[in-house]
Amino acid sequence: MQKGKSAKKQKKIKKSSKVMFLFTLPTVFLYTMFFSITMIIGVYYSFTNWNGISKDYKMVGFKNYITVLKDGRFRNALGFNVVYTILLVAFIIFLSLLIALALNKVTRFSTFFRSIFFIPAVISMVTVGLIWNELFYRAVPLLGQFLGIEWLKTSLLGNPKLAIVGILIVNLWQGCAIPTVLFLAGLQSVPKDLLEAAKIDGANSWKRFTNVTIPYIIPILNMVIITQAKAGFTIFDYIKVMTNGGPGQSTEAIGLLIYRHAINEGKFSRSVAESMILFVIVGAISILALKLTSNKQVGE
Amino acid sequence: MCANKQGGNSMKRNFLSLILVFAMVMGLTACGSANNVENTVDDAQSSDTTDKVVEIEFVQVKREAGDTYTKLIEKFNETHPNIIITQNVVPDAQEVLMTRASADNLPDMFNHWPTDAQYVQFAQEGLLLDQSGESYLSNVEQNYIDVMKDEEGHLYIVPYNMNYMGLYYNVDLFSEAGFEEPKTWDALMTIAQQIKDKGETAFLLPNKDSWTVSQLFLNIEGKDLGSHTDIYAKMSNGETSFAEIPEYKDALEKMIQLFDFTEADSLAYGYDQAINDFANGNGWMFIQGNWALPSIKAANPDVNVAMIPLPNDNGDMIQNTGADSGFCINAKMADEPEKLAAIEEFIGFLLSTEGAQIYTDLDQSPSCVKGVVLDVPELAGMNKYIEENGAVLDTASLPIGFEDTKRGKIQNIFIDKDVDGLLAELSEDFKQAVSEEQ
Numbered sequence: 001m002q003k004g005k006s007a008k009k010q011k012k013i014k015k016s017s018k019v020m021f022l023f024t025l026p027t028v029f030l031y032t033m034f035f036s037i038t039m040i041i042g043v044y045y046s047f048t049n050w051n052g053i054s055k056d057y058k059m060v061g062f063k064n065y066i067t068v069l070k071d072g073r074f075r076n077a078l079g080f081n082v083v084y085t086i087l088l089v090a091f092i093i094f095l096s097l098l099i100a101l102a103l104n105k106v107t108r109f110s111t112f113f114r115s116i117f118f119i120p121a122v123i124s125m126v127t128v129g130l131i132w133n134e135l136f137y138r139a140v141p142l143l144g145q146f147l148g149i150e151w152l153k154t155s156l157l158g159n160p161k162l163a164i165v166g167i168l169i170v171n172l173w174q175g176c177a178i179p180t181v182l183f184l185a186g187l188q189s190v191p192k193d194l195l196e197a198a199k200i201d202g203a204n205s206w207k208r209f210t211n212v213t214i215p216y217i218i219p220i221l222n223m224v225i226i227t228q229a230k231a232g233f234t235i236f237d238y239i240k241v242m243t244n245g246g247p248g249q250s251t252e253a254i255g256l257l258i259y260r261h262a263i264n265e266g267k268f269s270r271s272v273a274e275s276m277i278l279f280v281i282v283g284a285i286s287i288l289a290l291k292l293t294s295n296k297q298v299g300e
Numbered sequence: 301m302c303a304n305k306q307g308g309n310s311m312k313r314n315f316l317s318l319i320l321v322f323a324m325v326m327g328l329t330a331c332g333s334a335n336n337v338e339n340t341v342d343d344a345q346s347s348d349t350t351d352k353v354v355e356i357e358f359v360q361v362k363r364e365a366g367d368t369y370t371k372l373i374e375k376f377n378e379t380h381p382n383i384i385i386t387q388n389v390v391p392d393a394q395e396v397l398m399t400r401a402s403a404d405n406l407p408d409m410f411n412h413w414p415t416d417a418q419y420v421q422f423a424q425e426g427l428l429l430d431q432s433g434e435s436y437l438s439n440v441e442q443n444y445i446d447v448m449k450d451e452e453g454h455l456y457i458v459p460y461n462m463n464y465m466g467l468y469y470n471v472d473l474f475s476e477a478g479f480e481e482p483k484t485w486d487a488l489m490t491i492a493q494q495i496k497d498k499g500e501t502a503f504l505l506p507n508k509d510s511w512t513v514s515q516l517f518l519n520i521e522g523k524d525l526g527s528h529t530d531i532y533a534k535m536s537n538g539e540t541s542f543a544e545i546p547e548y549k550d551a552l553e554k555m556i557q558l559f560d561f562t563e564a565d566s567l568a569y570g571y572d573q574a575i576n577d578f579a580n581g582n583g584w585m586f587i588q589g590n591w592a593l594p595s596i597k598a599a600n601p602d603v604n605v606a607m608i609p610l611p612n613d614n615g616d617m618i619q620n621t622g623a624d625s626g627f628c629i630n631a632k633m634a635d636e637p638e639k640l641a642a643i644e645e646f647i648g649f650l651l652s653t654e655g656a657q658i659y660t661d662l663d664q665s666p667s668c669v670k671g672v673v674l675d676v677p678e679l680a681g682m683n684k685y686i687e688e689n690g691a692v693l694d695t696a697s698l699p700i701g702f703e704d705t706k707r708g709k710i711q712n713i714f715i716d717k718d719v720d721g722l723l724a725e726l727s728e729d730f731k732q733a734v735s736e737e738q
Contacts, residue, residue: 053421054425158565160567160715246510252708265700266398266421
């Protein structure tokens with residue numbers, strides 16, 4: 001009797017995994033065509049001196065990579081991205097978790113509040129940048145004058161030291177939306193009876209949070225860290241629209257440098273070399289993040 | 301009973317998933333079908349041989365001349381109703397052209413700046429059609445054509461109009477305050493200080509848009525250096541550099557001086573905003589080129605401005621003029637004779653005395669076409685200076701990519717005021733750009 005049942009079960013599992021496999025094929029196909037293959041072609045071009053429009057080019061080996069790693073401008077951009085990413089990841093986790101915890105407690109009009117916090121995610125990044133451009137130039141200085149804060153009286157985007165803060169504010173405004181939703185879902189997966197048991201045992205809310213809640217949301221923390229680190233290192237849209245790398249070169253991120261080298265300066269092969277180096281950096285950080293938190297999550 | 305329930309549910313589910321797949325497939329085909337619709341319309345039109353409609357895409361890179369070209373196209377269509385010219389004006393035109401060039405999808409025709417490194421690159425890579433045999437060239441002043449030809453006599457761009465840079469000032473504000481036109485740099489600084497003492501903005505510098513900063517640099521040093529052809533040639537050979545030519549250092553120091561007399565937030569202040577403010581009297585002076593005049597007058601038709609050469613230390617300014625824009629034809633048009641014929645008709649019209657006069661009246665820039673009269677009262681001061689002292693035609697172009705590197709870095713002069721540092725960087729970047737060109 002049991003043998004028959006498990007044989008049936010195995011057949012069922014085989015059939016459903018076949019179907020699931022078929023469902024993944026279109027995505028794998030698109031991914032291979034538009035990502036993997038283009039990346040391999042890009043790596044090929046990074047070993048040439050192609051300028052983007054000429055019909056012939058020469059193979060130059062690692063020359064592009066050496067030029068890029070020696071370039072002070074690239075190191076500057078890398079420094080900018082490192083600082084920006086650290087700030088971005090820290091603030092996004094902090095703010096999103098805070099908002100998610102608050103939304104978790106809200107019972108009345110919960111859908112309304114959740115929608116409000118999610119709306120920035122549906123606007124395009126360029127539109128958001130343009131809106132904040134005007135806000136920074138016209139509205140924020142008024143706020144600064146009212147509060148009497150000196151550095152707030154002029155547009156943050158025109159201040160070489162504070163332009164990065166301006167970009168960060170815009171990124172947080174839009175970037176917290178999806179992590180908030182993710183954390184909210186994660187918080188709801190924490191078993192309520194565990195929390196109650198902890199309460200009965202005398203744990204205060206902070207202890208409950210760190211010992212019960214956090215282990216359950218570590219997979220989400222992982223995902224948010226990796227995606228936001230990737231977002232921080234590949235930041236482009238906001239900078240292109242709001243400051244275009246300026247003032248001076250104070251917001252020239254690697255993404256912008258890659259774009260400039262390709263489109264403005266016609267150095268396509270060098271641009272691809274920079275992209276490859278960026279790819280390695282983001283990949284390394286992702287692996288590091290996964291390794292660091294893999295033994296702390298629930299179920300491991 | 302259980303079996304029925306399950307049967308009913310799976311039927312519903314199958315039906316739902318079928319609908320979703322159907323919707324997805326329709327969505328995908330809709331993306332592809334848009335192109336098909338256009339093609340069938342084209343086929344329908346071109347199959348009518350008696351009234352052949354030809355469509356030409358004209359990418360027009362000078363945003364401020366958009367309205368001017370619209371009027372020219374309307375006039376052209378009065379005599380050539382079957383040639384449809386679509387003017388395509390985009391922001392960041394050079395970036396768009398570079399993207400299209402790398403995708404092998406350049407427009408049928410476009411205009412460009414003859415001294416711009418991107419034009420030089422396109423010409424060198426064989427992307428442009430040689431126009432040296434075209435009949436409409438007879439309408440253009442010969443010396444401008446000769447300057448535009450390359451060493452083998454090919455002409456990849458037909459020059460249309462000239463430009464020059466100088467200093468605009470608000471005539472009403474000046475006469476109220478009793479200021480005279482400054483003829484030397486010191487006189488200019490004195491006036492600026494007096495304006496600042498009144499609590500007003502002397503110079504409107506849109507420093508957020510780095511191309512204006514780069515041109516400000518060119519404007520100032522051009523007054524002392526004149527034509528740059530020899531200078532850039534010597535820099536390419538390594539015989540000299542930005543750091544070794546004193547006029548460049550002087551120009552950067554003058555820019556720092558100007559920074560004292562401009563708006564507090566100039567690094568967040570853009571070109572369009574500056575045009576608007578100057579036209580409405582919110583700034584007394586505007587250092588720009590003649591191309592800004594139509595935009596200023598469009599923002600406020602009643603404003604009373606005049607343009608004079610930007611003064612240098614001694615009052616013996618060299619006034620540079622440059623080729624502003626010209627027309628390029630996509631080299632692929634050689635394989636499409638109908639389109640090429642239509643483009644030749646259109647350019648022929650633009651270069652006719654009639655067409656060029658319309659352009660000059662609206663764009664208010666000196667024309668390269670014979671027989672065109674430039675009568676713009678605001679530019680009288682410049683034209684008088686040029687009549688008395690002559691003008692220098694500066695057609696030198698920078699190595700590929702250098703102008704963009706310069707634009708990325710030139711704003712730093714307002715931030716750290718490190719003149720020697722910037723000159724050293726620019727010299728190094730120039731050398732690199734030259735070596736990457738080989």
